[in-house]
Amino acid sequence: MTTTVRLLGLAFASADALIEIDSKGAIAFGMGAGPVSGQDAAGWTGKPLGDLLHEGASVVSAVRAATAGQRTPPIPVILLAGPDRLRRATLRAFVLPQLAPAISCALSYEGPAFAAADLETPPLTDAEGFLASAGPAIEGTAGLALAFLDVQGLEDLAGDVAERMHRRIEATLQSAAAEGSSAAQLTSERFAVLRAAGDRRDIAAEIVEAGRAEGVDLAAQTLASEVPKGSDTLCVLRAMRFAIEGCLKDGGLANPQIAFADSLKRTFRDAETFRSLVKSREFQVHYQPIVHLDSRAVHHFEALARFNANSGPGEAIRMAEELALIESFDLAVAEKVLKRMRQPGAGLLKMAVNVSGGSLGDDAYVENLLYMTSGAAAERKRLIVEVTETAAVADLDAANRRIGALREAGIKVCIDDFGAGAACYDYIRKLSVDAVKIDGRLVRDIETDERSRTLLHSIVELCQSLKLEIIAEMIETDSLAKALQALGVQYGQGWLFGRAEAEPRTQLASAAPIRRRGAVEAWG
Secondary structure (H helix, E strand, C coil): CCHHHHHHHHHHHCCCEEEEECCCCEEEEEEEECCCCCCEHHHHCCCEHHHHECCCHHHHHHHHCCCCCCECCCEEEEEEEECCEEEEEEEEEECCHHHCCCEEEEEEEEEEEEEHHHCCCCCCECHHHHHHHHHHHHHHCCCEEEEEEEEECHHHCCHHHHHHHHHHHHHHHHHHCCCCCCEEECCCCEEEEEEECCCCCCHHHHHHHHHHHCCCCCEEEEEEEECCCCCCHHHHHHHHHHHHHHHHCCCCCCCHHHHHHHHHHHHHHHHHHHHHHHHHCCCEEEEEEEEECCCCCEEEEEEEEECECCECCHHHHHHHHHCCCHHHHHHHHHHHHHHHHCCCCCCCCCEEEEECHHHHHCCHHHHHHHHHCCCCHHHHCCEEEEECCCCCCCCHHHHHHHHHHHHHCCCEEEEEEECCCCCHHHHHHHCCCCEEEECHHHHCCCCCCHHHHHHHHHHHHHHHHCCCEEEECCCCCHHHHHHHHHHCCCEEECCCCCCCECCCCCCCCCCCCCCCCCCCCCCC
């Protein structure tokens, strides 16, 4: 038995047909079975690969993108098996260096041929699903454009015609989508798709023609904006989110493609400004006191970043979380706070630093914080980490392991803004922490709203049963402080006790009784 015969046997053991694609995308060689009985793959010779596929432009692009020595992952394809007949298959491509630029492909058929009318098209996703699929597509493909398709007249359709028209639009957009991406329906008449920038296919004209075939008169237009080559994926996604959210607002955006392009430029600029600010540490940290409600003595301080004078960094933080820049910022804040704690005369000042849920997505934040406090066990006991819910923790079990490393080292951990978001009860159920800070929006109305008071009372009982310290924020009146104290809340934060200041102030003019000048209670 010759080596050639043996290799063919091995190849056909895992495939039904073998083909070779030349540099122009045409089939230069074929052998094996075709998608229908009695058909020979050799008959495909000379035909473009795309002629064998049902809506396969993205498949052709993926195959032709293969480089020497590279094997593509299995690619699901749908083959044309005859008039109005299709057959599913899996295609694997490999570029043998000695044969480059020719591409060797193996086809394995899956199931029998079926009627084209029975083809199930993946449904259009919503905005969030579209953004989720767009990320990998942007990372893995060069030369993309975000296209918006507006179809006027869809709202006037009903019944079977509306359903058939919707299926036609789904099939058109899904076939035009970049490999690995999908298409979305944003409003009743506006759609979005991420497609190859060089794709000259007129999907608007196709939709109008499909309408004629259904006996309806539609108008359609495509609005597109290319993604600059080399763009940061996260910046692009943030800009896409901005444009899509604009489409979803009342009235929508008249020119979403312009909004996307403008937002992308602005996002790149803002991201670079933020990176530079963090790198140079050109931001301030102010300190707001948290007091024991019984004694009104300062218990610890929350460190709050300030970018411009006394303005908070809320919008910049949201951007940093979306662009995965937050971890470096959280560590930069911790670095400044630790530096202040080490200054002469700092005594036993205790500080709370915020950490975004996004920073707990891997081990880097915890490893760096422990490195920054290595050899300083007493210092770690004066540090509290508040986990915010502005960016949700994706893997709670992994986050709990990282939190456990902090607590084992002596650093206390607190859940911030408890009660503000849907994930807060998952946090308290799955994260082993020392304290919770109740969101101020639940706190401020307990004197006038019975439901708020009942809800807060239940939260306090829950925390007490879990042996957690309880902090309430946004306390502005003495009567509110006393009401919270009566409910069992131990610590308070708010303008009643002091605003955030550039220097931590342990002597509070409005707080009484005062223990002694500079008194700071232990955490536990």
